[in-house]
Amino acid sequence: MKEFELINTYFTEQLVNRRDVVVGIGDDCAVITPAEKQNIAITTDTLIAGVHFPKNTPAKAIGHKAVAVNLSDLAAMGAEPTWISIAISLPEIDEDWISNFCEGMFALCEFYNVQLIGGDTTQGPLSITITAQGVVPVNKQICRSGAKAGDWIYVTGELGDAALALKHYYGDITLRGDSLAYAMNRLNEPKPRVLAGQAVREYASAAIDISDGLLADLSHICKASNVGANIVLEDLPLSDTMLTCLGAEKAMELALSGGDDYELLLAVSEDNKVGMETTLADMGTKVTCIGQLNGNHKITTTLNNKPTQLNVKGFEHFANE
Structure with a gap:
């Protein structure tokens, strides 16, 4: 099987055929028609075998994750996902x-x-490199730079389980x-918080998805918004599996530093707390307040109201060079 046979056999046929796609697979470019009063959000993520997923990861899980990590970025901006394109490098045609890769990819797309x-x-x-695009109402995108000192810090779901698998x-x-x-x-099939991201557009002042670890990704919000933060360690949402396998202290450390959670980290003002909590509760989405932003321009942690220093940091490419 050669390249174009591969494309026609596995990538051309799909169940989703959006009306806003004028020209899809098969030409030099795709052509889309954006809706009125909508901005287009665009994100790109690359997954490398042995870096972003273990080399023995099932193909179906790789297909799912390749799409999920991109949809998670769109969710953090409050965008509705619409289209993706894929650049894939394969050692050989297996x-x-x-087939299994496409099954995982197209199931999430559908x-x-x-x-x-x-x-x-x-x-x-x-x-695998995927570029995902989505739409968000004009001036309704959630950015990293909108947080203010005094905003409360929330996370969806639970933290650290994917890092536990690694x-x-x-x-x-x-x-x-x-x-x-x-x-x-939790590692192989992360659930992007797409609907939650759209739901909090009216409440969150800043947001980011947690891909490189809570502390690392919180630092991006703090830098972009020129604020500091304090995390209350006993409030971190940890699974029973994490606590049972690691104990409380090690579980907290992994929740702070472990990547691949793909949960949303939100900054929410005092006035918007109740509205945001109620909206996500009605959707059945767990959300937890884990701290507060401040004007100190650094990130601190406390445990039982006492300052606590943990020797952890998040993932960063080229950090060992």
């Missing part, structure tokens, strides 16, 4: 692998009504049974 509109396929080390993979700990299955699911 039809079973490609769920959120996202259409694949183009891309590129090449031969080389396994690498600890097992690299042999730092041993997980078994339900604990292993739970953690691997």
Whole structure:
């Protein structure tokens, strides 16, 4: 099977066919018609085997995650996902692998009504780059730069479980049974908070998705908004699996530093707290207040009202150079 046979067999046929796509896969460019009074949000993420996912990760999970991490970025901006394009490099054409990859990718696209509109396929080390686009009402996007001192810090879901799975993979700990299955699911099939992101547009002053670890991603909001923050460690939302496998202190450290959560980190003013909490509760989305922004221009942590220093940091590419 050659390149264009591969494209026609696995990437052209899909269940989502949006009316705003004028020209999709098969031409030099895709052509789309944006809706009136909507801005287009665009994000790109690359996944490299051995860096963003273990090399033995199932193809279906890789397809899911490749889409999910991009939709998570759109969610953090309050955007509704609409279209994606994919550039994929493959060592060889393994039809079973490609079929399973597409199954994972298109299942998430179908769920959120996202259409694949183009891309590129090449031969080389396994690498997947997806550019995702979405729409957001004019001037309603949520940016990192809108937070103010006094805003409360919220996170959706629970933190650290994906990093727990990586600890097992690299042999730092041993997980078994339900604990292993739970953690691997959180790593391989993250759930982008797409609907929650749109729901908090009216309430959040700033937002980011947690991909490189809570502290690392919170620092981006603090830098962009020129504020500091304090995190209340005992308020971090931790799963029973995390607490059972690591104990409270190690679980807190991993929740602060572990990446791949793809939950939303939100800054919300005092006036908007109740509205945001009520809106997400009505959607069935867990959200937890974990601290507050301040004017100190640094990030601190407290435990039981006492300052606590933990030796943790988030993931950063090229940090070891």
